[in-house]
Amino acid sequence: MIENYKNKILSFYKKNRRMPSYGEIMKLLSFQSRNAVYKLVNKLVDEDFVGKDSTGRIIPKKIFGEVKMIGLVQAGFPSPAEEELSDTMNFDEYLIGNKEATYIMRVKGDSMIDAGICEGDMVVVERTNTFPVGKIVIASVDGEWTIKYLRKRGDTYYLEPANKDYDTIYAENELKVEAVVKAVVRKY
């Protein structure tokens, strides 16, 4: 029963992008008094399902938009008892540092395949003015955009693919590092 309540609150949050008020929960769960809701919410707060403001308003807890995290594949899935203890994570927070400077790009070609970046993968990149040698970067070389490792020999920077079939790239005119690759996301 209480799980049902949680689900209804959760889907309200999903739909309206905010937590419901006590009155709204009352209608949502077909209660007759807001006080019934008040008592219910206090229990949900104890359970850490939701939280409260300094003004008493209900605020979402971590569970909203988060996913349970397990150590290793080899460890298998936790029992329901262990599940309570398992960590949760949120991809947006995990993957995105500086929101303003972050972009998502889709990868074409297999020049980075040995680094585990395949055609069609999405890369999370963050714009930069630095030259982070050794990292995977988005660079524009003589007007062309690519994703490669940034290397340095002596005073000159160059780009190195992660695929034996491709050659390293030296800029004829200009090599500009536009962004650093922060993460790779592939969906099946």
Place this chain on the structure above:
Amino acid sequence: MIENYKNKILSFYKKNRRMPSYGEIMKLLSFQSRNAVYKLVNKLVDEDFVGKDSTGRIIPKKIFGEVKMIGLVQAGFPSPAEEELSDTMNFDEYLIGNKEATYIMRVKGDSMIDAGICEGDMVVVERTNTFPVGKIVIASVDGEWTIKYLRKRGDTYYLEPANKDYDTIYAENELKVEAVVKAVVRKY
């Protein structure tokens, strides 16, 4: 100036996990009347920076918690003018279908390296009772947990790594498919 306002509202949302009320914005922006806020908010609604409920409450628009998406790496970054038009995405929504059945696991070993899944990568998996042949699954074979391709020959299922150095795995006693791999996430 108005950018400054947006930032303050945004960081309120980040901190409190909900949108501020008119009165709260008033204090936030050091206004003397809520009506000044009211007029400001209406402009922000026109700009599509925020939205309004049926009850008049302010709700976050897509921008909150989302990231700009670019077509291909080769396309480069958009100009500020184009940026307005570019799509945005939200990782949680993108990666997670059924929240209850979804887990994150960390990969150990290089048996799936040719599929672009490296040691230390995080996989997003969804529990299942089906046998999705051809997909990458989390399976328990005779008590051991692994991540492999699920294959079928005749009536028997078996597991195939994506690495020539490893052998295919046939279960001596039992092969159980615990979950399907929905996505791979790697952070640098």
Place this chain on the structure above:
DNA sequence: TTGACAGGTGAACACTTGTTCACCTATAAT
């Protein structure tokens, strides 16, 4: 049979909510 208690109702509290109105500047255009 009694008492405790979890879970619900319904009314009341002070306060905050979004919204509207009349009014007050400055700044810019005519």
Place this chain on the structure above:
DNA sequence: ATTATAGGTGAACAAGTGTTCACCTGTCAA
């Protein structure tokens, strides 16, 4: 010099806010 306009103040409105209180069940244990 006059008029419009964008952006602010301050008071008022009904409605909704979280919270508290007294009260009413049914269920279960002693």
